[in-house]
Amino acid sequence: MKASNFEQPVSSAHLDNINSSWPDYYDHQAVISKDERLQRFYQAGVATPETIIANTPMVAMDFETTGLSVEEDEIVSIGVVPFSLQRIFCRESRHWLVKPANKLQESSVVIHGITHSDINTAPDLELILEEILKLLASKLVVVHYRFIEREFLARALLRRLGESIAFPVIDTMDLEQRILVKNQRLIDRVLGKPLGSLRLGDCRTRYGLPQYQAHHALTDALATAELFQAQVAHFFTPDTPVKELWY
Amino acid sequence: MQAEQLEIAGFIANYAPFDSLEEAAINALSKQIEVAYYRAGSDILHYAEAIHDLYIVRSGAVETYRRNGELYNRLDMGGIFGQMGLLMNRRVRFPVKAIEDTLVYCIPADLFFDYCDRYETFSDFFESEDNASLRRAVSEQSDNNDLTTVKVKSLLVRDVITVSGETSILQAAKIMTEEHVSSLLVVEAQNKTDPEDGSQGETDGLAGIITDRDLRIRVLATGLDLQTPVAEIMSTDLITLDDEAYVFEAMLTMLRHNVHHLPILKHNTIVGVLVLSDIVRHESQSSILFVRSIFIQPDVEALVHLSQQLPGVFVRMVKEDANSQMIGSAMAVIGRSFKQRLLELAEEKLGPPPIPYCFMALGSMARDEQLIYTDQDNALILHDSYDPKLHGDYFEALANFVCDGLAACGYTYCDGGIMASNAQWRLPLNAWKEQFGRWIEEANPQALLNSSIFFDLDAVWGETKWTKELLRLITDRTKKHPRFLISLARNALNRTPPLGFFKSFVLEQDGQHKKTINLKRRGTAPLTDVIRVHALAVGSRSINSFARLDDIEASNILPEGKVSDLRDALEYLSMIRIKNQANQIEQEQPVSNNVQPDELTSFERRNLKEAFQVINTAQSFLKFRYHAKSPLK
Numbered sequence: 001m002k003a004s005n006f007e008q009p010v011s012s013a014h015l016d017n018i019n020s021s022w023p024d025y026y027d028h029q030a031v032i033s034k035d036e037r038l039q040r041f042y043q044a045g046v047a048t049p050e051t052i053i054a055n056t057p058m059v060a061m062d063f064e065t066t067g068l069s070v071e072e073d074e075i076v077s078i079g080v081v082p083f084s085l086q087r088i089f090c091r092e093s094r095h096w097l098v099k100p101a102n103k104l105q106e107s108s109v110v111i112h113g114i115t116h117s118d119i120n121t122a123p124d125l126e127l128i129l130e131e132i133l134k135l136l137a138s139k140l141v142v143v144h145y146r147f148i149e150r151e152f153l154a155r156a157l158l159r160r161l162g163e164s165i166a167f168p169v170i171d172t173m174d175l176e177q178r179i180l181v182k183n184q185r186l187i188d189r190v191l192g193k194p195l196g197s198l199r200l201g202d203c204r205t206r207y208g209l210p211q212y213q214a215h216h217a218l219t220d221a222l223a224t225a226e227l228f229q230a231q232v233a234h235f236f237t238p239d240t241p242v243k244e245l246w247y
Numbered sequence: 248m249q250a251e252q253l254e255i256a257g258f259i260a261n262y263a264p265f266d267s268l269e270e271a272a273i274n275a276l277s278k279q280i281e282v283a284y285y286r287a288g289s290d291i292l293h294y295a296e297a298i299h300d301l302y303i304v305r306s307g308a309v310e311t312y313r314r315n316g317e318l319y320n321r322l323d324m325g326g327i328f329g330q331m332g333l334l335m336n337r338r339v340r341f342p343v344k345a346i347e348d349t350l351v352y353c354i355p356a357d358l359f360f361d362y363c364d365r366y367e368t369f370s371d372f373f374e375s376e377d378n379a380s381l382r383r384a385v386s387e388q389s390d391n392n393d394l395t396t397v398k399v400k401s402l403l404v405r406d407v408i409t410v411s412g413e414t415s416i417l418q419a420a421k422i423m424t425e426e427h428v429s430s431l432l433v434v435e436a437q438n439k440t441d442p443e444d445g446s447q448g449e450t451d452g453l454a455g456i457i458t459d460r461d462l463r464i465r466v467l468a469t470g471l472d473l474q475t476p477v478a479e480i481m482s483t484d485l486i487t488l489d490d491e492a493y494v495f496e497a498m499l500t501m502l503r504h505n506v507h508h509l510p511i512l513k514h515n516t517i518v519g520v521l522v523l524s525d526i527v528r529h530e531s532q533s534s535i536l537f538v539r540s541i542f543i544q545p546d547v548e549a550l551v552h553l554s555q556q557l558p559g560v561f562v563r564m565v566k567e568d569a570n571s572q573m574i575g576s577a578m579a580v581i582g583r584s585f586k587q588r589l590l591e592l593a594e595e596k597l598g599p600p601p602i603p604y605c606f607m608a609l610g611s612m613a614r615d616e617q618l619i620y621t622d623q624d625n626a627l628i629l630h631d632s633y634d635p636k637l638h639g640d641y642f643e644a645l646a647n648f649v650c651d652g653l654a655a656c657g658y659t660y661c662d663g664g665i666m667a668s669n670a671q672w673r674l675p676l677n678a679w680k681e682q683f684g685r686w687i688e689e690a691n692p693q694a695l696l697n698s699s700i701f702f703d704l705d706a707v708w709g710e711t712k713w714t715k716e717l718l719r720l721i722t723d724r725t726k727k728h729p730r731f732l733i734s735l736a737r738n739a740l741n742r743t744p745p746l747g748f749f750k751s752f753v754l755e756q757d758g759q760h761k762k763t764i765n766l767k768r769r770g771t772a773p774l775t776d777v778i779r780v781h782a783l784a785v786g787s788r789s790i791n792s793f794a795r796l797d798d799i800e801a802s803n804i805l806p807e808g809k810v811s812d813l814r815d816a817l818e819y820l821s822m823i824r825i826k827n828q829a830n831q832i833e834q835e836q837p838v839s840n841n842v843q844p845d846e847l848t849s850f851e852r853r854n855l856k857e858a859f860q861v862i863n864t865a866q867s868f869l870k871f872r873y874h875a876k877s878p879l880k
Contacts, residue, residue: 083282086283087283087353088282088283090277090279090280090282091278091280093252093278095251207284208306208348208349209284209348210305210306213253213254218251222252222254222255222282226284229283230284233284233285233289233348234286
């Protein structure tokens with residue numbers, strides 16, 4: 001993959017292919033990014049593929065959006081919870097409401113409960129970008145369903161700064177699918193039985209994790225961090241290299 | 248600034264001690280919490296390693312262990328661990344293992360100590376080994392209790408009406424009618440100076456009391472001249488009470504002395520007269536009325552019929568939030584009254600006794616700790632002139648009459664046969680002394696196992712002074728025979744408390760789960776056993792466990808605070824037993840001492856757990872104090 005490709009918002013398929021060369025990608029972006037905030041983000045670096053997960057600082061991230069289309073919809077709230085394999089650090093967690101350029105859809109209001117009046121006073125994403133990038137810098141981002149957070153953030157930055165962002169993520173939904181497939185009984189596989197549900201709450205139930213209120217960005221981020229700890233405790237080891245987990 | 252963790256705040260707000268914190272304090276705490284996940288079977292804390300947090304179980308379950316690996320406790324949602332380590336030297340005291348997949352919330356140590364400093368209810372909860380929350384539960388229970396908080400002085404509604412001893416009966420009757428009172432206090436001539444210290448003591452001036460009843464019995468019925476001075480008909484042996492006394496004490500005093508008027512004193516000055524009707528008005532459906540009606544029943548059938556109202560009396564007392572001492576004494580007074588009335592009826596039927604005797608109550612009735620119904624444990628002391636050929640039939644008939652009557656009234660026969668109807672327990676006074684002497688001197692644990700009940704004894708009827716002789720003998724001999732206490736202490740270790748609760752089960756020492764728990768066998772009984780050993784050790788002649796605890800406290804044989812712990816635990820366990828029985832009566836179930844954990848609130852379970860912990864500690868101390876190495880199996 002050529003370096004020039006990185007300058008454009010990249011599709012998920014492309015990002016997944018970066019995998020083993022994330023450190024190279026960061027080094028490159030640190031040089032070519034025009035925005036100072038992005039330069040600092042990339043300069044902070046990223047784990048090498050061989051780094052073991054127990055030594056990797058992580059941050060769980062969740063967005064609530066106006067809808068599911070990267071092209072048309074926008075971010076309305078962001079929850080971020082830093083953690084390690086041993087502990088989740090609530091005191092470092094953050095939650096923001098951000099003001100989308102387009103009007104809120106009634107249907108999405110129903111889901112995340114954020115109303116027009118809530119976001120009327122909220123800042124534009126650009127005003128809090130520095131804080132967000134600082135929290136993400138040098139940490140491995142963990143999300144549940146990687147096609148939302150990484151792509152919405154990339155698109156939001158492209159709109160505002162004229163340049164995008166990319167970083168590796170661990171996707172707990174993808175991990176769960178791999179785990180379910182691996183543990184599916186042969187007979188069920190042959191019969192084409194469906195795997196279990198991959199929704200965040202359903203995944204958590206399999207690990208004895210409590211029911212949390214869904215669709216609050218901060219709570220979902222916390223829920224994702226707990227799920228990842230549980231997945232590693234059951235199906236991986238603390239010295240699993242990150243290359244086996246990230247995209 | 249950190250974001251609010253709504254899930255965490257919402258969760259901890261439901262569990263003690265966080266539920267006592269204001270919302271802002273809970274939110275601030277929830278922002279600082281760390282979260283960790285442990286797979287089933289993994290260790291959370293290792294013995295002696297450094298500990299940095301207080302842990303709350305969010306989901307799943309954990310076990311804590313003693314240093315020797317013995318199971319200490321099992322905790323599920325809302326359970327807290329790590330406090331002992333934090334409070335001692337920030338090293339793990341009880342290792343912890345996840346027994347299910349477990350999510351824990353961790354409160355950093357510095358924040359934990361900060362909250363202990365700032366919030367009293369929070370620090371009270373963690374006071375190590377001090378069972379503060381149990382104490383709070385007990386004191387809150389009594390705060391809500393009308394009869395133990397209402398003082399006599401608040402029931403005094405009339406001015407004190409006094410007359411001098413020279414006043415004529417006619418004049419006194421007129422005053423009583425005008426003032427609408429049923430009694431008058433008679434004082435000696437006013438302004439009389441005390442010869443000792445020159446002060447004018449008004450109590451010293453109090454000479455007696457006349458009541459409506461005196462006018463009827465001593466004046467009208469005898470045709471006495473109405474100009475006679477009241478001093479000639481007044482009652483002079485006055486039973487008085489301090490105005491700070493509780494209504495409950497006034498009630499018991501009236502019962503004990505069979506009087507209906509109690510002069511009330513404040514700093515030795517008469518401030519009023521409390522009349523039975525004041526209490527009756529205050530507590531309209533009271534046990535006192537029930538006791539009075541026992542004595543007017545003409546025969547056994549009528550007593551049996553009356554006894555069917557007893558459950559109602561019991562439930563009412565519980566609903567009125569009486570404490571365990573009040574209920575225990577009231578039920579004991581009622582049980583004693585049944586016995587007394589049955590003995591009266593027996594003497595009517597069989598004729599007067601050929602020789603003096605004393606009917607004794609044993610066990611819980613003697614301790615004033617009886618609940619609704621208990622086994623009848625009783626015995627007879629006979630005069631030393633007892634001759635089986637001459638008197639045997641009479642006392643056998645008397646004992647059978649009483650024991651059968653009690654059984655018909657709901658007091659079931661004693662399984663162990665400790666009843667006056669058993670010839671073995673109808674002994675002359677000297678034979679009883681020899682029997683007690685043998686128990687104490689031979690100190691055979693096996694023999695003591697079934698006879699410790701005899702050490703809680705009280706006279707019900709007849710020559711009541713004989714039981715005092717027996718009690719004196721017990722304390723005198725105990726001093727000379729230390730082996731007796733060792734044997735008694737060993738027996739007191741036979742019945743152990745459960746570890747506590749886990750989910751809706753009782754947790755046993757071996758980690759097993761059982762569905763119900765017998766609160767008498769596993770709670771109050773082992774506790775009264777422990778208290779009896781200490782009480783005999785300090786030479787106490789009290790029989791009631793709370794009175795014994797006062798004697799034990801005065802003698803300073805227990806470490807500071809331990810007596811309060813025992814008192815709280817006994818009160819709490821007794822109340823749970825009592826409330827459970829009241830519920831069973833209301834739901835028309837058979838009355839028992841069995842409690843199902845899932846019918847308890849989480850608050851009750853927590854406090855019960857602490858009460859069991861107190862018994863456990865007390866038994867360990869017993870082993871150490873009396874060298875009672877192992878219980879007798």
